[in-house]
Amino acid sequence: MSAQKSILYPLVAVLVLILIPVIGVKLGLSYFFAVVVPYAAFITFFGGILCKVINWARSPVPFRITTTCGQEKSFDWVKHNKFDNPFTNRQVLVRMALEVLCFRSLFRNLKMEMREGPKLAYGSAKWLWLGALAFHWSFLVILLRHMRFFAQPVPGFVDVLQNVDGFFELGIPQLFLTDAVIVAALTYLFLRRVVVPQIRYISLPSDYFPLYVLFGLVLSGIGMRYFFRVDIVKVKELAMSLVTLKPAVPDGIGTLFYVHLFMLSVLFAYFPFSKLAHMAGVFLSPTRNLANNSRAKRHINPWNYPVKVHTYEEYEEEFREKMKEVGLPVEKE
């Protein structure tokens, strides 16, 4: 599939998806879009991820294939790089935390440059790391901020988070830093995919689709907060009714909210069946989550089976005379 098609088809798909709740609500299907779709998406998300993880976990890890990114544990007088080459499970925990929370591996990123000569140079390239980190963290903060819709009274940490996020006190309503950051990060992640020739070349429709859905989600959210305000009180009413499993749909919330909710539902439902499952998968990655101690502690392969080998007896049988000629000891004269 050409790059243009890979970029366009999912865009069209997401635009169509946006139209669905717009039309649906006009046709009086607000209950369907406010209750049925979110519940279904929520169930698909958790059920799907659970199935995915169980499915992965059902395949064993036959070998201890840690990728070691620093000095191994050796003599006492050699400095051990504990977190890039963990020896104990505790050290693995730190390595995983660095990976999941700080994107340690991406932080190593380099950019190769080929100059006349040829002369190869490797420059630090932290933009991808920064963009990825900015996106994931702002997404998390935004998600947590939304807890204010799902709990009464609003938990203290949500207030704190919101105050920190709105620290700059710019504009009315107050601008959230994460709103700006997530748009910038998504734009960066999208642009590099479209602009960098190699990245464009490897990108599939399924790489653009989630980006468009996220754009739809984020922009509709920002639209509601800053430009086309919806009835926040009613939104909370709906949210509370959903979490308490007594769904009731208040009238007149505003179509944009339905678009927002639908994009979220699409994202959630799509999640387990796509590359987005990396969120769960990263925890299971055998090159990262195993200690590099395979010479000290035997790793068991559950499906290890006996194999045909060429025994010493067979070997001596073939070469006995030649062995004796050079004085090699033999088992049988």
Add this chain to the structure above:
Amino acid sequence: MADIPKPEELAKIDHTPPETPWMETPTVFRDGMWCYGAKPQNIEAVGMPNPREWSPKDEDWKLPDNWKEIVLDGMKDRLGKFRSFKLFMDICVRCGACADKCHYFIGSGDPKNMPVLRAELLRSLYRKNFTLGGKLFGKLAGGRDLTMDVFKELWYYMFQCSECRRCSVFCPYGIDTAEITMMGRELINLLGCNIDWIQAPVANCYRTGNHLGIQPHAYVSMIEFFCDEIEDVTGVRVNPTFNRKGAEILFITPSGDVFADPGTYTAMGYLMLFHYLESMGLDITWSTYASEGGNFGFFTSHEMAKRLNAKMYAEAKRLGVKWILGGECGHMWRVVHQYMDTFNGPADFLEEPVSPITGTKFENAKSTKMVHICEFTADLIRHNKLNLDPSRNDNLVVTFHDSCNPSRGMGFFEEPRYVIKNVCNNFYEMPSNTIREETFCCGSGAGLNAGENLELRMRGGLPRANAVKHVHEKHGVNMLACICAIDRAALPTLMEYWVPDVEVTGVHELVGNALILEGEKKRTTDLRGEPLPGMEDIEDEDL
């Protein structure tokens, strides 16, 4: 050897991908980039499927009628056996961080050599055949059908990956292309489509104990030849033993050290070290049955790797040794470190390794019971057990090439450096992004060190060579040290092509040069017979 362009020509590399999308860009087999197919007798020798005369250039690869079924069933089987495989098929986000980390991509500009696309070759089949999205939406979901062209493309690129794992260091999810390539090669082997440069060593190793097919008597006479050489240089006769029962330690090294320069000088280094330690209580024996540290089975399938690796423990058990000492080798150490105990352990018939000279317990090897010779020697030096004259390496300005497997499969960085710095006075590191865990492959690893694919090797070796060139120009480096037998076989050609004037050595060759043996004569040459500058003058002054 294939004709290849001159370095200036080869260096004109365009990294821009073609206009056509990769699934629609047919793969053309370019001479110099692929290896000959496995010969039937070498497939038969180890009882693997589909032995026949064939060539990768043939239109018809003479596959069984149900070849698609075999490949897809093989995939299904492996998805169930290896979490790595299943996970790595699912979670790549195509961020592209791996793209310019691969030495084959850097050196060739071929987009299918970007690790992400190499994996997508297989992933597209996975999606089409094993995921709902791929079954429903096909190409739109990144899936594609298995056709003969797709299989040939897979073959072409599975043998343009040296399983070096550099990409895996940079991947945010630790996706390891070596795992992908290993699975790809296993599937290829189900149809008897290995390359002969892997299959022949496998067959040889199975029968004679080593890749080169050296029979026991020849193995012994080769090592005796080294003993003569050592005597010429030092005046001391060393007396190794073979297949000796009751020895305390079994020594296993790659057969490349016994067969080809400059590995042979490394073997002389081992022999001298063992002789030096003999009077201090070292009781060690070589084996002709387990005369191979390397394991080309590892480039074939997990099963074949296990079948060849089995000889190490079997021989250790038969001879009744206490533990095993291993020579300098790359993928051998990945297998020993990450696979051997799991494959063929538990080694409960051995004892936890203890250095008979220093009493050091090698606790990091207490289960597998196999110690790397650089660990062993570093410990000796640390305890002042070696009488060394590093000035005997003063004719050398040394840099160290971290071999892929001990680097990213062990984290074996300081041990060899400690040894080198104690036996050489002139040591310079290459740039930091080209060493340690970020080291570049020699370009010929994982069984790709053939003659017919020389262009691939020179392209893949470019990043390594370029870093050597940097220190050659900056510090006058003239010797590239390494701890891998494939490196010692491959790097001399690479240096000759990209950085003439730089030679290649194993670490224990440097040890052999510096080690002062008891009763030795004044050395006027190094182990290679090259005159040692200044040494003769000193002799004159003494007179």
